[in-house]
Amino acid sequence: MSLHRVIVLMVVGLLGTGCSAPLHRAYDPAVRHQIRSIGLLTPAVSDEVAVRMEVHPGESFGVVGMLVAATDMNGKSGEFMRATRSKGFVCSKSFEQQLDAGLREAGYEVHSIDVSRITSEQQFLDHYPVSDGSVDAYLDIYTDVIGYTAAGGATPYRPTVHVNVRMVRATDHKVLYQDRIAYNAFGDGDGAITLSPAKGYEFARFDQLVADPVKALEGLRQAMRATGQALARQLR
Amino acid sequence: MRLVMLASLLLAASLVGGCAGRALAPATVMQLNPRGCDTQWNLSSPQAIEMDSPQGAQAFRVDGDVRCLAQSGDRSVSYAVYRLPRYRDPWTLQLESRITDGALFAPEAMLLDADGKMVREMTFDRFAMRGERLQITVFFNDENASEHYLVVRSAGAVVGRDERHVVSSSFYVPLLAGALPFLYMQGTEAEGSFRYAHNGVVYLLARSQAYSPLGRKADSRAMVRSEFGAVPR
Numbered sequence: 001m002s003l004h005r006v007i008v009l010m011v012v013g014l015l016g017t018g019c020s021a022p023l024h025r026a027y028d029p030a031v032r033h034q035i036r037s038i039g040l041l042t043p044a045v046s047d048e049v050a051v052r053m054e055v056h057p058g059e060s061f062g063v064v065g066m067l068v069a070a071t072d073m074n075g076k077s078g079e080f081m082r083a084t085r086s087k088g089f090v091c092s093k094s095f096e097q098q099l100d101a102g103l104r105e106a107g108y109e110v111h112s113i114d115v116s117r118i119t120s121e122q123q124f125l126d127h128y129p130v131s132d133g134s135v136d137a138y139l140d141i142y143t144d145v146i147g148y149t150a151a152g153g154a155t156p157y158r159p160t161v162h163v164n165v166r167m168v169r170a171t172d173h174k175v176l177y178q179d180r181i182a183y184n185a186f187g188d189g190d191g192a193i194t195l196s197p198a199k200g201y202e203f204a205r206f207d208q209l210v211a212d213p214v215k216a217l218e219g220l221r222q223a224m225r226a227t228g229q230a231l232a233r234q235l236r
Numbered sequence: 237m238r239l240v241m242l243a244s245l246l247l248a249a250s251l252v253g254g255c256a257g258r259a260l261a262p263a264t265v266m267q268l269n270p271r272g273c274d275t276q277w278n279l280s281s282p283q284a285i286e287m288d289s290p291q292g293a294q295a296f297r298v299d300g301d302v303r304c305l306a307q308s309g310d311r312s313v314s315y316a317v318y319r320l321p322r323y324r325d326p327w328t329l330q331l332e333s334r335i336t337d338g339a340l341f342a343p344e345a346m347l348l349d350a351d352g353k354m355v356r357e358m359t360f361d362r363f364a365m366r367g368e369r370l371q372i373t374v375f376f377n378d379e380n381a382s383e384h385y386l387v388v389r390s391a392g393a394v395v396g397r398d399e400r401h402v403v404s405s406s407f408y409v410p411l412l413a414g415a416l417p418f419l420y421m422q423g424t425e426a427e428g429s430f431r432y433a434h435n436g437v438v439y440l441l442a443r444s445q446a447y448s449p450l451g452r453k454a455d456s457r458a459m460v461r462s463e464f465g466a467v468p469r
Contacts, residue, residue, distance in 0.1 A: 026328070026373035055406045055423030062418065151404035152423025158402075186404050186423075188367030195365070196400050234364065 024191055027167070027177040027234055037109040039135035039170065040100065041128075043142065045092040046120040049084060049220070050147030051076040051206065052160075054186045057153040076206055080148070083213040091146055092119065095161075095224050099141070102228030106236045111135055124166050131170040138173075140166045146224075148209055148216065151186060156202040157209050159219040160184040161227045162192070167235070181230050183223045193234070195226050264339040265299070265434040266396045268312035273304040279352055279385055282319035285440055287327065288447045293439040298341055298388060304434075307392065314434040315389035320347075321442060323381040330441040331388065332371040333363075335401070338428070340370060341436025342391040347374075350384040360391035390434040398429045 051073060058069035096112070103110050111134065117125060124140050144162040160183060167177040180192035188194070201219025203209040209216055286294060298316045306312050321327070333341040345358040356374075363370045376383070404425035411420050 026375070028375040028377075030375060030377055030379070053423065054404065055421050057422070060418060060420045150423070151425040152406070155404070155423060155425045184402070185367070187406075191366060193364045194367055196402050199400065230364070233361065236362075 023178055024180070025175055025178040031176050032236070035108070035136045035167075035169075035176070037111065037135045037137075038103060038167070039111050039113040039129070039138045040096070040103070041113050041115045041125065041138050041140050042117060042119075043092065043096065043099070044117055044119050044121050044123075045095045045141075045143050045146065047091045048077065048120070048147075049081055049089075049091055050145050050149075051080045051157065051209070052145065052147065052149040053152060054149060055152045077147070079210055080213075080216070083210045084217055087213055087217055089217050089220075094221060095143070095146065098221070098224040098228040099231070100228075102225075102232035103139075103235070105229070106232035108235070113138070122164075124164070128168055128170075128173045133170075135170050137170055137176060138168050140168065146220065148203070148220075149184060149186070156204045157206065158184045158197040158202050159216075159223040160197070161220070161223045163227055163231070165231055177235065179231075179234060181227050183227050193230055195223075195230055198222055198226075264337070264431065265301075265314070266431070268304050268314060268434055270304075270306040270310055270312045273306040273312045275306055277305065277315065277317065277348070277352060277387055278303065279317050279348070282317040282385055285318050285321055285329070285386065285442050287321040287442045288444055289442070293330070293332075293441040295437050295439050296388075297435075297437050298390070299435045301435075305389070311392050313390045313392045315387055316438070318386040318388070318440065320376075320383055320386055323376060323378075323383075325444055325446065326378070327376050327442060327444045329374045329376065329386070330371065330439075330443070331358075331374065332369045332439045332441075333436055334370075334439070335368045335430045336436060338430050339433040339436065340399075340430050341434070341438060342394045342432035343370065343372075343438060344389050344391045345372070345374070346387045346389070347380070347383040348385040348387060349382045352385070355380070355383050360394055386440075388438050391432070392434075394432045395434050397432050399432070400427070400429050402427050 053069070053073060056069035056073065058065040058072065061068075100110050100112075113129065113135075115125065115129065122142055122144055124142065128138050128140070142164050144164065146161050148157040149160040150157045162180070162182045162185070164180050165178065166175060168175050180190075181195065182189045182192040183195040184197040185192060185194040198219065201215065201222065203212075203216070283296060296316060296318075298314055303316060304312045304314045331343065331345060333343045342360060343363060344360050346354050347356040349355055358372055358374065363372045402425055404423065406421060406423045409420045411418055
C-alpha cells in the first residue's frame with residue numbers, strides 16, 4: 001500500500017470517527033408474517049481478514065506515529081492472511097454460509113441474489129433490484145470488520161465481526177429493519193447489538209495468533225455463527 | 237474560624253451524600269420467597285406510561301419485595317404493571333434494563349387487554365444486548381388497540397445466571413515532551429461478568445410515529461418516510 005493511500009485512509013478514518021452508526025430500525029413482528037422468503041443480496045464482505053488495534057500506541061506520536069501504526073497493522077493483517085490462506089478459508093463464503101444457516105433456522109426461505117458491488121465498500125446499496133415476485137424482502141449487508149482486534153497494545157486479540165444489516169420490502173424497497181451487530185465491540189458499541197467474544201479464542205500477542213491459524217479461524221467462524229444467529233433472532 | 241466550619245460542614249455533607257448514594261443502591265435479589273406473593277397478576281394500581289415525554293425514558297424500579305407472583309414449582313417472579321397510553325395512532329415502546337453494580341434485571345414483558353387476558357408476550361430471548369443495556373422495541377398498530385396493560389416481569393429461568401462481559405475503552409493523557417505537547421492514547425479493556433437478577437430498574441420510552449424531538453408534531457407518514465422510507469432510486 002502506497003504512503004499516499006495510507007495517509008488518505010487515515011484522514012478518512014479520522015473523519016469517519018465523528019459519524020454516528022447507521023440508524024436502528026426495529027423489526028415489527030406484524031411485518032414478519034408478510035415476509036416468508038428473503039433475497040440475500042451479495043454481501044459487501046471483503047476477503048481481507050483484518051488484524052487491528054483499536055488504539056495503537058503509535059497513534060500518540062503525531063502523523064509519523066500514525067503512519068507507523070498503519071504500516072504495522074497492514075503488515076500484521078498481511079501476515080495473518082498468509083498464515084490462514086493455506087487453510088482454505090474464504091471470508092465471504094464462510095460468512096454467507098453462517099448467515100444463510102441462521103436465517104433458515106429463523107424459518108425463512110433464502111435465495112442468494114447476485115448484485116454488482118465492491119466487496120470492500122462499507123455502505124448499503126443505493127439501489128435495490130426490481131421485484132420479480134420471487135422473494136418478499138431483500139437483505140442488504142456490509143461488514144465494517146472481520147478479523148482479530150485488540151483494544152490496545154497490552155490487551156489480547158479477539159475475533160471480531162461487525163455487520164450492518166438492512167432489510168427492505170421487495171415491492172417498494174421500504175426499510176423494514178436496520179441494525180448493526182458487533183461481535184467484540186469497542187466501547188459500548190454505539191447502539192449496536194453487542195456480543196461478547198468467546199473465551200477460548202483470545203491471543204495475548206500477535207505471534208501467538210499467527211502461530212495457530214486453525215484455532216484463530218475457528219474463533220472467526222464462531223464469531224460469524226454467533227452474529228448470524230443474533231441477526232436471525234431479531235428477524236424471528 | 238468560619239472558613240474551617242464551612243469546610244467541615246461541606247466535608248460532612250459530602251460524606252453524608254456519598255453514604256446516601258450508596259444506601260440507595262438496593263441489594264441484588266436472586267431468590268424470592270413465594271410466600272406473600274400474589275397468585276395472579278395484580279392490575280389494581282398500574283403506573284402510567286407517558287407518550288412522547290420530553291424528558292426521555294421513564295425509569296421504574298422493579299422489586300420483588302414490592303410485588304411478586306408465585307409460580308408453579310415453588311418459583312416466583314417479580315413484576316410491575318403499567319397502563320398503556322390510549323391507542324390513537326401507531327406507536328412504539330422501547331423497554332430496556334441496564335447493568336448496575338454487576339447485576340442486570342432479567343426482563344420479560346406481556347401485554348394484557350383490559351380484562352387481564354394476555355395478548356402478546358416478549359420472552360427474555362427477544363431482548364438484545366446493546367452495550368450495557370438489554371433492550372426491545374415493541375410496536376403498537378391498529379390490531380393492538382385493545383391492549384391495555386404492560387406487565388414487566390423477571391425471567392425466572394435466567395435469574396442467577398452469570399454472563400461474561402468484556403468492556404473496552406480508551407483514555408488520553410496530555411503530556412509534554414520538552415516544549416511539545418502531545419496526547420498519549422491507550423486502549424484498555426476490563427473483563428468481568430454480571431448476574432441476572434429479579435430486581436433492577438427498567439426504562440420505558442413511548443414514542444408516537446408523529447413524535448418530533450423539536451416539539452413539533454410532524455406528519456407521521458412523512459416522518460417515517462424521511463427516516464426509514466423508500467430508498468431513493
